[in-house]
Amino acid sequence: MDILIEKKDDMIICRVSGEITFSTSPDLRKKLIEAVDQGVKKVVINLKNVGYIDSSGMATLVELLQKVKSAEGDLKLAETPEKIKEILDMVRLKDIFDFEDSEEKAITSF
Amino acid sequence: MEDKEKPVIEVKNLVKSFAGRRILNGVDLQIYKGEVMVIMGGSGCGKSTLLRHIIGILRPDEGQVLIEGQDINAVPQRELDKIRRRIGMLFQSGGLIDYMNIRNNIALPLREHTNLDESVIDIIVNLKLSMVSMRGMGSLLPCEISGGMNKRAALARAIALDPVFVFYDEPTAGLDPVVAGVIDQLILDFSKKLAVTSVVVTHDMQSVFRIASRIAMLHKGEIVTVGTREEIKNSKDELVQQFINGKPEGPISFLQKGDNYLKELTEK
Numbered sequence: 001m002d003i004l005i006e007k008k009d010d011m012i013i014c015r016v017s018g019e020i021t022f023s024t025s026p027d028l029r030k031k032l033i034e035a036v037d038q039g040v041k042k043v044v045i046n047l048k049n050v051g052y053i054d055s056s057g058m059a060t061l062v063e064l065l066q067k068v069k070s071a072e073g074d075l076k077l078a079e080t081p082e083k084i085k086e087i088l089d090m091v092r093l094k095d096i097f098d099f100e101d102s103e104e105k106a107i108t109s110f
Numbered sequence: 111m112e113d114k115e116k117p118v119i120e121v122k123n124l125v126k127s128f129a130g131r132r133i134l135n136g137v138d139l140q141i142y143k144g145e146v147m148v149i150m151g152g153s154g155c156g157k158s159t160l161l162r163h164i165i166g167i168l169r170p171d172e173g174q175v176l177i178e179g180q181d182i183n184a185v186p187q188r189e190l191d192k193i194r195r196r197i198g199m200l201f202q203s204g205g206l207i208d209y210m211n212i213r214n215n216i217a218l219p220l221r222e223h224t225n226l227d228e229s230v231i232d233i234i235v236n237l238k239l240s241m242v243s244m245r246g247m248g249s250l251l252p253c254e255i256s257g258g259m260n261k262r263a264a265l266a267r268a269i270a271l272d273p274v275f276v277f278y279d280e281p282t283a284g285l286d287p288v289v290a291g292v293i294d295q296l297i298l299d300f301s302k303k304l305a306v307t308s309v310v311v312t313h314d315m316q317s318v319f320r321i322a323s324r325i326a327m328l329h330k331g332e333i334v335t336v337g338t339r340e341e342i343k344n345s346k347d348e349l350v351q352q353f354i355n356g357k358p359e360g361p362i363s364f365l366q367k368g369d370n371y372l373k374e375l376t377e378k
Contacts, residue, residue, distance in 0.1 A: 022226065056224070059230045062233050063229055
């Protein structure tokens with residue numbers, strides 16, 4: 001799994017590619033939690049190139065969403081593939097995340 | 111999502127006896143990725159014994175079990191542990207640890223096999239509880255919930271590590287029809303959305319025809335037929351028809367024969 005993080009003021013855009021699994025999700029968590037702890041309030045996670053997400057990946061996104069919201073910020077998922085949406089839907093996570101079709105839309109949606 | 115090219119689980123000529131009584135008598139079975147294989151058959155026909163061989167709890171007297179081409183009775187322990195980590199098993203009795211609450215039961219494999227932060231484990235446990243419709247019940251002990259809930263909690267634990275193979279021994283027994291339907295839907299979702307390969311041992315005919323990609327009928331320690339739902343429904347085999355329609359009369363006999371009946375009755 002590769003993670004590219006771009007910072008713009010109080011926003012980060014995180015582009016993830018590969019599979020978010022038990023072995024890779026701790027790295028994603030560490031990088032994103034670090035950013036939020038440093039005052040980032042707007043988080044965009046681009047999942048366009050993610051082929052699979054397991055429970056630990058989903059839990060990481062949930063934890064991050066909760067953390068950002070507690071800091072009165074928000075998190076948007078951009079370009080989420082249908083397959084990933086289906087997996088999120090199995091545990092009703094489609095209801096709690098905001099999905100945007102494009103990264104641009106996600107950036108302007110805050 | 112099924113890949114019909116190569117089986118991910120192969121059972122080859124499996125033979126097993128207990129105390130001189132042959133339980134499995136040369137079982138052959140191929141299971142493909144993403145399919146839900148239902149093994150059905152009368153009580154005592156060897157279904158659970160077969161399942162226990164496939165997950166490597168029992169060793170066969172003869173024959174092999176191959177998972178993704180690896181003979182699970184011949185690989186080194188380390189390899190077997192790797193294979194087992196990718197397997198989830200729902201036991202007939204549930205098998206929860208009775209002094210641990212439901213949350214800790216589900217968290218146990220996550221704590222043992224991953225380096226995840228405890229906060230992530232907590233959320234995974236909540237996600238699994240949600241999947242089995244048991245949100246908010248994590249703090250209860252197994253003895254504080256019904257048998258059906260115990261089974262659902264055990265399923266949550268079986269899928270804690272997102273296994274690619276899940277084995278179910280009577281997953282819907284003792285559950286009300288709605289909860290049984292929820293469990294069946296989960297089994298189907300795992301198969302369709304995550305390409306999980308499932309092997310289900312069950313007597314529940316409604317469930318069989320709801321979830322099965324293919325059905326194998328085990329009788330007297332042998333696989334007597336394997337087919338799709340339609341093939342099994344339309345089978346001309348008397349044994350299959352007796353079983354799926356629950357007819358008391360037929361080749362599956364529950365009447366014990368023998369000339370020693372009077373002697374057995376008067377024995378102490």
